[in-house]
Amino acid sequence: MSVSLAVVENPEKPALAAQTAEVVVLKFGSSILRSPAEAPLVASAVYGHVRAGRKVVAVVSAFGGATDRLLAEARALGLSHSNDLLPGYVALGEEKSAALVAIACDRIGLDACALSVRELGIVAEGEPEHSRPSGLRPDHLKQALDRHEVVVVPGFGAVKSDGKVALLGRGGSDLTAVFLAAELGLNKVRLVKDVDGLYDHDPNDHAAPALRYRRASWDVARKLGGALVQHDAIDLGESRGVEIEVAALDRADGTVIGERSAPPGPAPALPPLKVAVAGCGVVGGGVLGRLLADPRYDVVGVLVRNPNKVRDVACPQSLFTADADELLSRKPDIVLEALSEGEAGHALIRAALEAGCDVASANKQAVSRDPGGLQDLAKLKKKRVFWSASVGGGAPMVETVRAARAAGEVVGFEAVLNGTVNFMLERLGDGAAFSEALADARAAGFAEEDPSSDLEGLDAAAKVRLLAFEAFGVSPAVEDVPRDHLTEATDASGGVRQLGAAYLKDGAITPSVSLSADHGDPLFSNLRGEGNALKVYGADGRVWRCRGRGAGRWATTESIMADLAEIVRLRRADAGLN
Incomplete structure (x- = not known):
């Protein structure tokens, strides 16, 4: 994939x-x-x-x-x-x-x-x-x-x-x-x-504060680099004209080794950022496991329905709470929202922004309720709200639509947006019974215990509404998105896919979620398992595409972690730390 x-x-x-x-x-x-x-x-x-x-x-x-x-x-x-x-x-x-x-x-x-x-x-x-x-x-x-x-x-x-x-x-x-x-x-x-760059002496030597080079010449690097950068690599970089950036994992700043030097200076202190997680299911649990193992973050709270429930993530019991107000009272810098319910998720996002937190959400039902309103509130509070993980799982659909819109007018998009349904349609097309396909989707970690949102097209409709906002600046109402349902009576032969789409013509948006084999594109027909894919049409005839895993813990976790990394980068840039 x-x-x-x-x-x-x-x-x-x-x-x-x-x-x-x-x-x-x-x-x-x-x-x-x-x-x-x-x-x-x-x-x-x-x-x-x-x-x-x-x-x-x-x-x-x-x-x-x-x-x-x-x-x-x-x-x-x-x-x-x-x-x-x-x-x-x-x-x-x-x-x-x-x-x-x-x-x-x-x-x-x-x-x-x-x-x-x-x-x-x-x-x-x-x-x-x-x-x-x-x-x-x-x-x-x-x-x-x-x-x-x-x-x-x-x-x-x-x-x-x-x-x-x-x-x-x-x-x-x-x-x-x-x-x-x-x-x-x-x-x-x-x-x-x-380490986050080249220093004038070993940062572990506390006799005097170590100063970091923003830029270091080839000669300075050879003199101070020691075991940090192989001297043969420095020689080759100089002879071939390739600058060498030395930086720590997920750090925008570091040292650039090249033709010239700049005086070294103090490296900024970067204390761990306080992060709260809302939800501890498939996605929330994956995110929590990553954060707890990363010294760059300090998890201050986890919002769940039942704090006493046994989880598949080794997390201190003291972090769990069922009270959203208590979660925010722990003053996180960033809230990662992965609740399973739209209204509660939307309310938490707004409350977190009001409390001065940046937010990244994987909850399409929460974000699609009023994406414009959430952006306006974030701007008012001088905070950020990200939602790439809410559409497409690991497929960068939001980024693709934004890239298309930045290049010119967008007139439509078509997409396979629900990994659970695509997984089931493939199993049904191979001859599995409906109950067997659903059980397999649950066993694979794609389908929830209550799969109605997926099967009735509500999940895909929320994603269509959110992508329409990204493409056209307007999000259609829930009732304006017609939906086909996946049921035991559905004929899944012939490469049927659940397609979410929206088109702009004469100022009107036409959205839909349909089950169809008449999509005419290998991008969709060749999708396997939980795969998702997107086509975005520009008014000038260009077409943007992306595809990736649209369901499952790891792909969606990675997407929300990428949103977190972008928030961290922007926060540090605001503070002059990058």
């Missing part, structure tokens, strides 16, 4: 598609990937770029300690430094982390692939354990980028002219990232570290 943002078609330029997307190269070292448990954090960082319309080459190191373990295992069997087999075995560490990061990306709905050292095809010369890249075998990486949004590649390893694997020295993943950026014609690469 893929996520693709603002892929544009033009009848006059049929080749204009994903190949025009901006490409970024990100490197994640073992200080970030300490174990497989950190792979979802890397996937989350990658998702933020894909949601913004970029393709990503993610260069990864082996998990913490893996290289030393592999070396020890090989040497225990008698392999020495001079043995040509040693590099091939050691490079397995990076290949393993690349595969697991790609799996973590797939779990949240990203279209990702992992390449091996040989598939990537960096050609190197020199000593087997400290070689230098001299070329890139044609087409391998570019073909992968043509086919996927995310390509995860191992750092540290390359291939010699005789076909044997060589290593690029300790810290070689930095070198891989800089080299690939240069080969792709980029002028910048981002190295994600466990």
Whole structure:
């Protein structure tokens, strides 16, 4: 399943598609990937770029300690430094982390692939354990980028002219990232570290406050970088004209290494942000689990119906409350709203904005009641309200509509908007009984115990209303959206899909939610399982598309976490901290 943002078609330029997307190269070292448990954090960082319309080459190191373990295992069997087999075995560490990061990306709905050292095809010369890249075998990486949004590649390893694997020295993943950026014609690469930039001395040395460089010259980086950035990578960046950004995970600021320096200064202190979560179901529980494991956030409260209910998230009992006023009395900076009921969710969003909180919501029934009113209140209170997670799960539908509208007038959209219904229609089309398809949807975590909102089209109608607001600036009334119901009598043969649509003609909006096999587009007919997809039509004939996982804990959790990350970035920018 893929996520693709603002892929544009033009009848006059049929080749204009994903190949025009901006490409970024990100490197994640073992200080970030300490174990497989950190792979979802890397996937989350990658998702933020894909949601913004970029393709990503993610260069990864082996998990913490893996290289030393592999070396020890090989040497225990008698392999020495001079043995040509040693590099091939050691490079397995990076290949393993690349595969697991790609799996973590797939779990949240990203279209990702992992390449091996040989598939990537960096050609190197020199000593087997400290070689230098001299070329890139044609087409391998570019073909992968043509086919996927995310390509995860191992750092540290390359291939010699005789076909044997060589290593690029300790810290070689930095070198891989800089080299690939240069080969792709980029002028910048981002190295994600466990520190937020280059300092004038070790920040852990408390004899004097450490000062961080906003910009550092190549010479300054070589002098102060130490183990932070491999010197070979700095040399290559200078010779190939590729600036090197060094930053911490999900931090907009850091150090740019390039031609010139700027005087270092104090790095801003960033205390944990106080976050409250409303709801602890499929999405709320997923969000809560992520927040509790992240030191950047301090969870101050969780709003639930029954604070004593056993949850599938290990959370201190003291955080749970059934009282919305009590939740807000804990003075969160940000409220993440994922309640299952529209009226209560809408009321909480308004109360949170009134209380001075930023808000991100995954509750389409709450937001679609009055999106314009919520935006007006947020503007009045100088706060922000985000709702990308309320439509499309992990598919960036709101961003796609906004990109289309920013490019010109939008005249309509069509979409598969409900992952539960799409999942059931596929099962029904394969011959399953209605009760069996519904039971499977519940078992997969897509359908609620009361699935009426999905089956009666209310869920899709709320999303149509919200997307209509994004596309046209006006949200149709609930009663103005006709809906087909999915029942035991529905004929699901022939590739039937539940399509939500709205068109603008002569100033009038025509919305609908229908069950139809006559959609005429492989974008919809090829969707599998919980897949969602969207087409947005511009008045000039251009068409924007996106697709992704439209239901399930991980895809929707990732979307609301991306909204949270954007709120944090904007808050820090307002405070001059980015």
